[in-house]
Every structure is written in C-alpha cells, then in structure tokens.
Amino acid sequence: xxRPSVGRLAVxxxxxxxxxxxxxxxxxxxxxxxxxxxxxxxxxxxxEFAYPQFTSSAYRGAFEQxxxxxxxxxxxxxxxxxxxxxVSFATVVGYVFGRMRFRGRDVVFMLTIALMxxxxxxxxxxLFQLFSDLGLTGHYASMWIFQGGFVMPLAVxxxxxxxxxxxxxxxxxxxxxxAGPASTFFAIALPLALPGILSVFIFQFIFSWNDLMMxxxxxxxxxxxxxxxxxxxxxxxxxxxxxxxxxxSAIVSVIVPLVVFFALQRYFVRGLMxxxxxx
Amino acid sequence: xxxxxxxxxxxxxxxxxxALGGWVFLSERVIRRSGRNTxxxxxxxxxxxxGLVLMGTVLVxxxxxxxxxxxxxxTGEGFTxxxxxxxxxxxxxxxxxxxKSVLWIAVLPVVLILAALLIAILADRVRYERxxxxxxxxxxxxxxxxxxxxxxxxxxxxxxxxxxxxxxNAVWTSLSGQDPVAWTLEPGVADAALMLIGMWAWLxxxxxxxxxxxxxxxxEYLEAARLDGANEWQVFTHVTLPQLIPxxxxxxxxxxxxxxxxxxxxxxxxxxxxxxxxxxxxxYKEFFTSQQMGQGAAIAIILFLVAVxxxxxxxxxxxxxxxxx
Numbered sequence: 112x113x114r115p116s117v118g119r120l121a122v123x124x125x126x127x128x129x130x131x132x133x134x135x136x137x138x139x140x141x142x143x144x145x146x147x148x149x150x151x152x153x154x155x156x157x158x159e160f161a162y163p164q165f166t167s168s169a170y171r172g173a174f175e176q177x178x179x180x181x182x183x184x185x186x187x188x189x190x191x192x193x194x195x196x197x198v199s200f201a202t203v204v205g206y207v208f209g210r211m212r213f214r215g216r217d218v219v220f221m222l223t224i225a226l227m228x229x230x231x232x233x234x235x236x237x238l239f240q241l242f243s244d245l246g247l248t249g250h251y252a253s254m255w256i257f258q259g260g261f262v263m264p265l266a267v268x269x270x271x272x273x274x275x276x277x278x279x280x281x282x283x284x285x286x287x288x289x290a291g292p293a294s295t296f297f298a299i300a301l302p303l304a305l306p307g308i309l310s311v312f313i314f315q316f317i318f319s320w321n322d323l324m325m326x327x328x329x330x331x332x333x334x335x336x337x338x339x340x341x342x343x344x345x346x347x348x349x350x351x352x353x354x355x356x357x358x359x360s361a362i363v364s365v366i367v368p369l370v371v372f373f374a375l376q377r378y379f380v381r382g383l384m385x386x387x388x389x390x
Numbered sequence: 391x392x393x394x395x396x397x398x399x400x401x402x403x404x405x406x407x408x409a410l411g412g413w414v415f416l417s418e419r420v421i422r423r424s425g426r427n428t429x430x431x432x433x434x435x436x437x438x439x440x441g442l443v444l445m446g447t448v449l450v451x452x453x454x455x456x457x458x459x460x461x462x463x464x465t466g467e468g469f470t471x472x473x474x475x476x477x478x479x480x481x482x483x484x485x486x487x488x489x490k491s492v493l494w495i496a497v498l499p500v501v502l503i504l505a506a507l508l509i510a511i512l513a514d515r516v517r518y519e520r521x522x523x524x525x526x527x528x529x530x531x532x533x534x535x536x537x538x539x540x541x542x543x544x545x546x547x548x549x550x551x552x553x554x555x556x557x558x559n560a561v562w563t564s565l566s567g568q569d570p571v572a573w574t575l576e577p578g579v580a581d582a583a584l585m586l587i588g589m590w591a592w593l594x595x596x597x598x599x600x601x602x603x604x605x606x607x608x609x610e611y612l613e614a615a616r617l618d619g620a621n622e623w624q625v626f627t628h629v630t631l632p633q634l635i636p637x638x639x640x641x642x643x644x645x646x647x648x649x650x651x652x653x654x655x656x657x658x659x660x661x662x663x664x665x666x667x668x669x670x671x672x673x674y675k676e677f678f679t680s681q682q683m684g685q686g687a688a689i690a691i692i693l694f695l696v697a698v699x700x701x702x703x704x705x706x707x708x709x710x711x712x713x714x715x
Binding site: 143154195368 | 395396398399402403406407410411414415418422430431433434435437438440441442444445447448449450451452453455456459466508509512513515516518521522524525526527528529530531532533534535536538539540541542543544553554555556557560590593595598599602647650651653654657658659669670673674677678683686687689690693694697700701702704705708709
C-alpha cells in the first residue's frame with residue numbers, strides 16, 4: 112500500500128523535531144561545560160561554534176572546588192550497597208509470594224502492592240527523626256536502609272512475577288529428586304531469576320544515583336554528599352559566572368548512569384517495563 | 391568520609407545477601423524437625439520476616455508516624471487535634487501548592503500520553519525507530535536535577551535589547567520580535583516551564599511502553615480494518631486505541647504518581663518561588679526550613695490522600711491480572 116509522500120514527509124519532520132527537541136538542550140549543557148566563565152555569562156552557547164574558545168577549566172574546577180570526585184565516590188558508596196540490600200530482600204520476598212501457597216498470602220501481597228505508590232514525603236519526618244535518634248544521619252547506612260526498603264514493593268512485584276513464571280515442572284522435578292525448599296530456592300529458582308534480579312538492580316541503581324530528596328535529608332551537604340546533592344546545591348547559588356562549573360559538574364555526574372544505561376539498556380528497559388506491565 | 395566507610399560498604403554488599411541466605415538455610419534446618427503441614431504453614435512467614443521488618447520500618451512506620459505527627463505540635467509531639475489540617479486547608483501558600491500539584495497531575499500525564507502515542511505510532515513506521523526511542527529515553531538515565539540544570543540553561547533570560555543567553559529566548563525574540571520572557575520567574579509561565587522539564591524527562595518511559603503496546607497489536611486486526619475500507623484515522627480510533635487501553639492506563643497511573651511526587655525539578659529550578667511550589671516542596675519546607683513538624687506532616691497526609699486512589703488502583707489492577715493467570 113503506497114502512502115502519499117506528503118504524509119511520509121510529515122512523519123519524518125515530526126520525528127526530526129522530536130529528536131532535536133530532546134538532544135539540543137543536552138548539547139547545550141555539553142557545550143557550556145567547555146566554555147570559559149565570561150563567555151557563558153555574556154553569550155549563548157551556540158555562538159561558541161563561531162568563535163570557539165573551548166577550555167576544560169570548568170572540569171578542573173568541578174573536581175577541585177566542588178570536590179566532585181568525593182561526590183562520585185559517595186554516590187557509589189550509597190547506591191551499590193543500597194541496591195544490593197534491596198535486591199536481596201526483594202528476591203526472597205518475591206520468591207515466597209511467587210511460589211509458595213499459604214493462608215494470608217494474597218492479603219500481605221496486596222498490602223505490599225498498595226505501598227508501591229506511597230509518596231516518599233511520608234518518610235521525610237519520621238525517618239529523619241528515627242535515624243537521628245539512632246545516630247545514623249550523616250552516615251551511608253541511613254541511605255542503605257531507606258533505599259533498600261522504600262522501593263521494595265515494586266521490586267517484589269517484578270521478582271514475584273519472574274518466579275511465578277518459572278515452569279512448575281522444574282520445581283516438581285526437584286521435589287522428586289528430594290530437594291528441600293532451601294535447595295530448590297538456591298539451586299533452581301535463583302539462577303533462573305538472575306536476569307530479572309539484574310534488571311531490577313540496574314534500573315534501581317540509576318534511580319537511586321539520581322535521587323535528591325532523601326539523600327539531601329539524610330546526608331545533607333556534608334562530606335558525604337552525593338553528586339546529585341552537590342549539583343542541586345550549586346544551582347541554588349548560581350551566579351552568571353559559574354554556569355560552566357555547574358554544567359561541567361552535571362556532565363560528570365551523568366557519566367556513570369549513562370554508561371550503565373547504554374551498556375545495559377536491555378536490562379534497564381526490561382526493568383522499567385516489567386514494573387508497569389506484567390512481564 | 392571516615393577511612394572505614396568503603397570497608398563497611400563492601401561488608402554490606404557481601405554480608406547482607408549472605409545473611410539472608412543464611413537465614414533461609416538455617417530456618418529450614420530448624421523447622422525440618424516438624425511435620426510437613428507445620429512446615430508449610432510457618433515457612434513462608436519465616437522467610438518473609440526480614441523483608442517484612444524492612445518494609446515495616448521504612449514504609450509502614452513512617453506512614454503511621456506521619457499520621458500521628460499531623461495531630462501534634464510543631465515538634466510532632468503532643469496533641470493539637472485538627473489544628474494543623476485547619477491551617478493547611480486555609481493557608482494560602484499551602485492551598486496554592488495543592489492547586490499546583492493538581493495542575494501537575496491533571497495536565498502533564500495526559501499531554502505525555504498524547505505525545506508518546508504520537509511518537510510511538512510514527513516511529514513504528516520508520517527504519518530509524520530505535521534511534522528515536524533511544525534518544526527520548528536518554529533523559530530517564532539523568533537525574534531530574536541535571537534535567538533542571540539543562541533547562542535552566544535553556545530558559546536563561548537577558549534584559550530586552552541585549553543578546554539573549556538562553557536558547558529559548560534567543561529563538562523567541564528572533565522569531566516573534568517580542569521581548570524576552572523570564573520563563574522561570576513569571577507566575578503561570580513558570581509552572582508550564584517546569585512541567586515541560588517533566589515532559590522532557592518522562593516521555594521516554596511513556597514512549598517505550600506505548601511502543602511495545604503498539605507492536606503487540608496483532609497485524610491481522612489492522613489488515614482486516616484496512617480491507618474493510620477504513621482510513622488510517624479510523625484504524626487508529628477503532629483498532630489501535632482500544633487495544634492500547636490497558637497500556638495507556640498503566641502508563642497514566644505511573645505518570646500521575648510521578649507528577650504527584652515531583653520535588654527535584656521545582657526545588658532545583660525555581661525553589662518553589664513565584665507560585666511554583668507543589669505539595670512535595672511544601673512538605674520539605676515545613677519540615678526543614680520552618681521546622682514545623684506537625685504542619686509538614688499534615689500536608690504530607692493530604693498528599694498521601696491524593697495518592698490513595700492510585701494505590702487502590704494498583705491493587706485492583708494486579709488482582710485483575712491475577713484472575714487471568
């Protein structure tokens with residue numbers, strides 16, 4: 112069936128506009144990060160191409176003045192343990208919901224699902240007070256506990272669907288062979304669920320790297336600040352002169368998530384989709 | 391950072407999975423002595439216990455504690471009845487934040503669905519579809535803080551007559567000949583400007599899901615409709631759209647929750663000034679700037695109440711999916 116060429120052109124035009132609209136702002140950030148401070152204060156970034164004055168001084172400033180290196184380390188020290196905690200707990204809980212039958216299962220499962228949409232603002236006051244009382248504010252552990260637990264409902268849903276979709280025959284065979292519940296879990300279910308576990312880990316890793324509110328509350332603008340906190344702090348005190356510094360810092364902060372995203376896009380997208388639509 | 395911190399982090403990374411595995415393994419050995427029936431009754435709960443404790447601490451306890459705080463005084467203690475709620479529902483700033491939050495959840499998800507639908511369908515017909523989808527997905531890997539930084543640059547304002555430093559104003563002034571607009575300062579305009587950032591950040595998610603939905607429509611349905619003489623628009627409204635409704639609903643509810651929780655964008659770009667405050671930023675301000683725990687908790691509960699329909703819907707949706715297993 113032949114489509115009229117005008118319609119074809121319109122499709123390409125719309126998509127081209129979409130691509131531009133999504134890429135150009137990011138390009139602006141990239142270019143700004145390589146400009147001099149005075150250039151950024153007085154002219155738009157697109158003029159840089161006509162009178163190039165590229166410099167990497169903003170990047171040096173990011174690491175020296177803003178201590179972005181420490182921020183990156185903090186981000187890693189927060190996100191990796193937190194998501195290991197999340198995935199560990201969610202795997203066991205997901206397995207129980209997905210493969211065990213017992214009275215009260217559906218009720219507890221539904222309650223868990225209900226908590227999926229709980230706004231984090233609920234946690235602000237009480238958790239801050241709780242962690243203060245325990246002396247954990249300003250320590251990574253507060254974030255490990257918070258991020259490990261708060262997103263559990265979604266992770267549990269995804270992993271439970273994963274476990275539930277494993278063919279029953281595999282479990283029946285194991286039972287015939289005399290495997291106990293624990294061995295079945297470790298030797299059969301766990302290896303099969305690895306892709307799902309990885310998806311959840313990667314997808315949540317990016318979300319927790321990018322989180323602002325709770326890290327801001329629990330860690331603050333201290334020497335444990337994550338890169339996200341550092342950049343948010345810079346925008347607040349942005350004068351015309353440090354645009355390039357903010358830009359360079361922002362670019363550095365997105366390298367890790369972007370690398371993870373591009374390298375493991377399949378897992379990321381799968382994680383994103385299975386939380387929303389049934390796997 | 392104290393020198394021991396990376397070591398503790400590594401200990402957690404290795405230790406927590408091991409501890410949980412150990413819990414499962416050891417509990418099995420313990421209950422193995424009992425009869426099979428007893429085992430099946432207790433095992434799920436034993437395995438669930440650590441997870442339930444964690445969720446209870448981080449999800450259930452804060453919810454209940456916030457509720458209790460909302461009836462307290464400025465430290466969250468004591469009992470002041472409904473005074474905080476009275477304040478929240480009459481204070482002009484809180485009401486405005488409530489209005490803005492409603493604006494966000496009413497406008498943004500709908501606009502996003504329409505745009506994502508359009509892009510998903512159009513992209514389905516070109517060879518470079520993967521590129522389009524990847525491009526719109528890139529913002530989902532970025533933090534909303536970085537998105538705020540990116541768009542702050544776009545929205546920059548220079549006084550009229552001077553060369554414009556922000557791209558949007560440069561395009562606007564040269565195309566329309568009007569004065570530059572302070573996109574993030576003008577009340578009303580600022581809200582739209584912030585929502586645009588949300589759109590830029592979240593469209594990728596919506597497009598990916600809708601694109602999968604579009605591809606999931608059996609080709610025979612579309613062919614049959616076309617053979618019956620339907621034009622493209624009719625095919626869309628009578629075949630494509632109805633088939634996509636489940637996906638649209640899922641995307642819509644997720645976006646509504648995200649729009650309701652939005653904090654980073656507002657905090658970073660405008661700080662809530664010029665009427666752009668939403669409920670989430672208001673709660674934060676009450677707790678940490680004004681040190682008003684009771685009032686902050688009341689607003690948080692209001693936010694929660696707005697989220698309850700979403701929570702109920704999730705339960706309903708998952709249950710329905712279950713009955714089709």
